[in-house]
Amino acid sequence: MILIAALGCSRLNWSRQVERSLAWRLIGGTFLGSLVVDVxxxxxxxxxxxxxxxxxxxxxxxxxxxxxxxxxxHSRSALMSFPSGHAAVADQQQ
Structure with missing residues (x-):
């Protein structure tokens, strides 16, 4: 949500194909990274x-x-230490 808000507030020109493609890649990469970590x-x-x-x-x-x-x-969350979700999503933003 923060990424979408930041893209919305940026001076991104949505009419240019290159900038629109970059925005969708950032959004998709963030969500895909989170999905992979959860799996x-x-x-x-x-x-x-x-x-x-x-x-x-x-x-x-x-x-x-x-x-x-x-x-x-014996909860499921007690066994969900690897990999780090925060690190995986943060790495996508670089």
Missing amino acids: LKLLIPRVRPRVAQLENAGAVLDTFGRQLLEAGD
Whole structure:
């Protein structure tokens, strides 16, 4: 929404094909990046640091899967740490 608002407030000349194409690529890239991240989060379970028992981890790869989850927390969001959605969308804007 912020990207769409910024494009709307910019001095973008929508009648020029080149500028209109650039705007649609930015919008599409942002949404496609978010969609890819959400799909990867569903496919690759990685424990969030706030709910993990990190003292039981021997290596970084131990954070993938459910073995480090705290006893009471088995929510889906506790396993959606990878990849970072904020970093993926921010990278699209460069």
